[in-house]
Amino acid sequence: MKKLLFLFCFLLCANAFSQILSSSVEKKTIALGEVNHIVVTINNLRNEKVSAAPENELLPFHFEEVKDSIAQTQDVYYRRIEFAVFEEGKFTIPELEFKVGQRVLKTIPYEIDVINTAQKTDQINDIMNNKDVKLDVKDYWELYKWYVLAAIALIALIIAIIIFIKWGRKPKDSPVVATNQTLKELDSLKKKKYVESGNYRSFYVELIDISRKFITKQYRLPADVLLTDDLIDLIKKNNTISQENERVVEDVFLRGDLVKFAKTFPDQQTMEKDFADIREFVKRSSKDLEFENLRKDV
Structure with a gap:
């Protein structure tokens, strides 16, 4: 009887003074692109430092992290990660490691089922009917002016290159230049x-x-x-x-x-x-x- 009482007291003290990690996921089934979140909490830190993967790098490849919030006090470490998945199928959040002092704590793995809620028979309705808009010359100019200016600049550049190739170097070798130089x-x-x-x-x-x-x-x-x-x-x-x-x-x-x-x-x-x-x-x-x-x- 005394041994059982001693063992009970030992376990009670161990739990009272050791760090406790807990985690939870909001939804196990989500739609494509739907935002879900996982929360990790560590209690009884007693000013111990918590080391883990940096912000936006904790979850594996398929999980697109939207927001990663970390808060820590003397006794509590709190981390909330919002994420979305953009592929259909089943994806696993593996054990996530958190090092508290010299001790490594791990979360349990979670399996997330991602489904496509859109159906082929769904009808897509515009918010409002299309309207015919009449455009004048000024409107067309605003729409296409950069294309026109780019075309003009390109033509001017081509003409300049042709002129340079054809006549640019000619004056240096022209008979007049040679004559004037020799006369000098x-x-x-x-x-x-x-x-x-x-x-x-x-x-x-x-x-x-x-x-x-x-x-x-x-x-x-x-x-x-x-x-x-x-x-x-x-x-x-x-x-x-x-x-x-x-x-x-x-x-x-x-x-x-x-x-x-x-x-x-x-x-x-x-x-x-x-x-x-x-x-x-x-x-x-x-x-x-x-x-x-x-x-x-x-």
């Missing part, structure tokens, strides 16, 4: 006053160098790498440069080679004439290209 280089050469000082070698070296770069760029001939005789022969066979310009190039380039190797010593008048002839050759070059383009068209 010739003016810079003149300012060095090689002619006045009698520095004929430097004058012809730079004059021919400028002329070679110009022929290479303007006529697409490899004047920058060919020897003078080979270049003159190529010019005559190519027929791109007019005969007048051919004579200028031949005379000045051959004289430049003679000066370079100290086989001739030109006077100031000859140097000024060669400079003027090359300058006029550069100016006339655009006519050579115009004629060449006409010949290709024919």
Whole structure:
């Protein structure tokens, strides 16, 4: 008798001072999308910390958590989770674990039956009858203005791309640009006053160098790498440069080679004439290209 009384007292004390977990689910059968809830309560905490899955992560995959509320005092832990299921069938809420201090408490599993309450024969009625609304031009503009503006912007972009591809890079390689650039280089050469000082070698070296770069760029001939005789022969066979310009190039380039190797010593008048002839050759070059383009068209 004393043993039974002692055992009863021990169990009573154990229950009185241990944590008690309880849980409940509102409905075991719910409709598709219907909100249900489960409540978990732990009593007799005595300031023990409760650890569990974070908010909105306690229930398994098929249960869409709508709201997860947690409240805790010194003695009570309370958690209410509202959820919905959007698939038909039977789904199980497994044992949910809650750690209180060093002790792990678990809820009992619950089976939830989800049904589709809609029937194929159900009639769906509009709240109110449809009305015919007459739209004017302003209304159509408000409806479709962004589509129209997007189409205009796309067309403008395509046109801009075509213009850039067709003409955007042309000015950089156009005959006029090459001519103007070479004329500026010739003016810079003149300012060095090689002619006045009698520095004929430097004058012809730079004059021919400028002329070679110009022929290479303007006529697409490899004047920058060919020897003078080979270049003159190529010019005559190519027929791109007019005969007048051919004579200028031949005379000045051959004289430049003679000066370079100290086989001739030109006077100031000859140097000024060669400079003027090359300058006029550069100016006339655009006519050579115009004629060449006409010949290709024919």
